[in-house]
Amino acid sequence: MFYRESGQYKTTYESDQAIFPIREDRIGIAIIMAMALITPFIASEFILASIMIPFLILALGTIGLNVLTGYAGQLSLGTGAFMGAGAYACYKLATIFPDINIVVLILLSGVFSAGVGILFGLPSLRIKGLYLAVTTLAAQFFLEWCFIRIPWLYNYNASGAIEVPERRGFGDLILTGPSATATTRYYVVLAIVVVVTLVVKNLVRGRIGRQWMMIRDMDIAAELMGVRPLWAKLSAFAVSSYLAGVAGAMFVFFYLGAAEPSSFGISLSFQVLFMAILGGLGSLVGSFFGAAFIWILPIALRVGLPAVGVDVGAEIIFQIAQMAVGALIIFFLIAEPHGLARLWAIGKEKLRVWPFPYA
Amino acid sequence: MNARIQHVELHAADDGLKPGDVMLNIENVSLSFGGVKAITDISFDIRKGEIRAIIGPNGAGKTSMLNVINGFYHPQQGTITFRGQARSRMQPHEAALSGIARTFQNVALFKGMSTLDNIMSGRTLKMNTNFFWQMLHVGPARNEEIAHRLKVEEIIDFLEIQAIRKTPVGKLPYGLQKRVELGRALAMEPDLLLLDEPMAGMNLEEKEDMSRFILDVNSQMGTTIALIEHDMGVVMDISDRVVVLDYGRKIGDGTPGEVKANQDVIDAYLGVSH
Ligand SMILES: Nc1ncnc2c1ncn2[C@@H]1O[C@H](COP(=O)(O)OP(=O)(O)OP(=O)(O)O)[C@@H](O)[C@H]1O
Ligand SMILES: [Mg+2]
Numbered sequence: 343m344f345y346r347e348s349g350q351y352k353t354t355y356e357s358d359q360a361i362f363p364i365r366e367d368r369i370g371i372a373i374i375m376a377m378a379l380i381t382p383f384i385a386s387e388f389i390l391a392s393i394m395i396p397f398l399i400l401a402l403g404t405i406g407l408n409v410l411t412g413y414a415g416q417l418s419l420g421t422g423a424f425m426g427a428g429a430y431a432c433y434k435l436a437t438i439f440p441d442i443n444i445v446v447l448i449l450l451s452g453v454f455s456a457g458v459g460i461l462f463g464l465p466s467l468r469i470k471g472l473y474l475a476v477t478t479l480a481a482q483f484f485l486e487w488c489f490i491r492i493p494w495l496y497n498y499n500a501s502g503a504i505e506v507p508e509r510r511g512f513g514d515l516i517l518t519g520p521s522a523t524a525t526t527r528y529y530v531v532l533a534i535v536v537v538v539t540l541v542v543k544n545l546v547r548g549r550i551g552r553q554w555m556m557i558r559d560m561d562i563a564a565e566l567m568g569v570r571p572l573w574a575k576l577s578a579f580a581v582s583s584y585l586a587g588v589a590g591a592m593f594v595f596f597y598l599g600a601a602e603p604s605s606f607g608i609s610l611s612f613q614v615l616f617m618a619i620l621g622g623l624g625s626l627v628g629s630f631f632g633a634a635f636i637w638i639l640p641i642a643l644r645v646g647l648p649a650v651g652v653d654v655g656a657e658i659i660f661q662i663a664q665m666a667v668g669a670l671i672i673f674f675l676i677a678e679p680h681g682l683a684r685l686w687a688i689g690k691e692k693l694r695v696w697p698f699p700y701a
Numbered sequence: 702m703n704a705r706i707q708h709v710e711l712h713a714a715d716d717g718l719k720p721g722d723v724m725l726n727i728e729n730v731s732l733s734f735g736g737v738k739a740i741t742d743i744s745f746d747i748r749k750g751e752i753r754a755i756i757g758p759n760g761a762g763k764t765s766m767l768n769v770i771n772g773f774y775h776p777q778q779g780t781i782t783f784r785g786q787a788r789s790r791m792q793p794h795e796a797a798l799s800g801i802a803r804t805f806q807n808v809a810l811f812k813g814m815s816t817l818d819n820i821m822s823g824r825t826l827k828m829n830t831n832f833f834w835q836m837l838h839v840g841p842a843r844n845e846e847i848a849h850r851l852k853v854e855e856i857i858d859f860l861e862i863q864a865i866r867k868t869p870v871g872k873l874p875y876g877l878q879k880r881v882e883l884g885r886a887l888a889m890e891p892d893l894l895l896l897d898e899p900m901a902g903m904n905l906e907e908k909e910d911m912s913r914f915i916l917d918v919n920s921q922m923g924t925t926i927a928l929i930e931h932d933m934g935v936v937m938d939i940s941d942r943v944v945v946l947d948y949g950r951k952i953g954d955g956t957p958g959e960v961k962a963n964q965d966v967i968d969a970y971l972g973v974s975h
Contacts, residue, residue: 355854541837544842549828549830549846552814556814556822559814562809563810564811565792568889
């Protein structure tokens, strides 16, 4: 089958501006969605619970960072803390409103992290680049401090950790807590991630996304076209930390099951940043690539190396994976700053003209 | 299709001014950066419907003058009256709101975006569907996007850049980048268009094309234009009136013929010592 645009004439701007204007892309997306839907029937519990669920959640977190850094050009090292803000907000909401569907609460908890994000985004109006990154780092440490020092946030548990309560919804399905099945959790996560990603896609291809990119590419010219930097930057912080918050809430409620402040430490911030860089800044599909790569590589090595007879112990494999990711980050920063998404785009472009490379 | 290309519907807003009325009046404006005096006590006006050239040797203060007009720099002294309203400390986005657009001496396009998106960005102020519709991208948001796409396509046709519609602007040659930047400013449907050296670095044919676009914008869309340009041939050909700056001062003002005959101007350009 050919991957070709030729012959697919757009007769309206509407079809030209559609979310997937090329027919082969639409077919591809349909196939991926179908595969995502049947995964629970073919994949083991381990794959579902330890790979697919966290991968999807982290992809959403990466999309959150991508909105801020990739689209609006504001570097942030506080993603982990913003995810934590969402998680703790969701925990409190679930405590206070035990009868409301947990999916609603998760989507609501993002509103709190968005508020926190706006607050820590205020300095971006005055400072840029590395210095802004430092203020987001301050957010990271301040929020971590809050998660430890404000016992109200974890309901005064002696352990200082939050434990996910059992919540039912959609009939009497157990959605969260120790007895929720991986399949249920997977479908809920998949639904949220797909819907939210579509919404973000809509934002970035419209006026609001253009304003973010205008600020990113040339803030002086953006102002002259009538963009108010205040509004554009703070809206990027708000949307970004909303997404991070929703991802954080899901991370605890559908993956970890219990969390402590260190779950949202600086290493999570960096992990998400690496996912965004490796996947490609300013690309939504890249966020999925990046998250998949960085989440799955260590697991694949852990499972794969012993299978081919190399048995060096889990600790070493973990370190090999870390080094491989580090090396790849450096490679991509130098050779292909637009990450895996760019390789993907180049691949598609090549396919488009195949078999005539110079067409 | 051809009919639409010739009758570009874009036009400046009706502001009650008749062609020839003073649109922008600059009185005794002075601007300095620390000790550097960029502009010293300059007065001139721009009238509705004209093409007003601002010329002068390097460092004369031409770009600074445009920056003052659209709110990037705030002069220490003097008043600026736009459409009869004196303005104080205007911000760039307010200038945009009041109908002033510009291009830059060093192209300032949005490098990561396509030609289409760059020109669409000029429509920012004219788009107003709220966040909710933007999230869904249906109904009003989609209709708005399509309506503005139509306008943008008219500009793309007008500037003859259909073939690079979806190309990232960073990949375009310099001459085309300048053209896209003009398109982006035109998308704002400005009343006053400021062009900072729109033909710098172009070859003869590109200059001719650009001159044609500027004249067409002026006559078909009724846009008032202030333009900085070093190519005297172009300036004398297309402008209605010329103001000449040198070392931050105004040394000449009038029709191209008058300016050409002005002894101060001749001295400045031939480099007579001061
Ligand atoms: N932001 C600034 N800070 C300090 N000095 C400035 C600044 N902008 C302009 N100047 C100074 O003001 C003077 C006028 O500069 P301007 O850019 O307006 O000249 P110009 O007429 O546009 O010159 P050119 O033809 O080279 O573009 C110069 O001496 C310049 O160094
Ligand atoms: Mg200049």
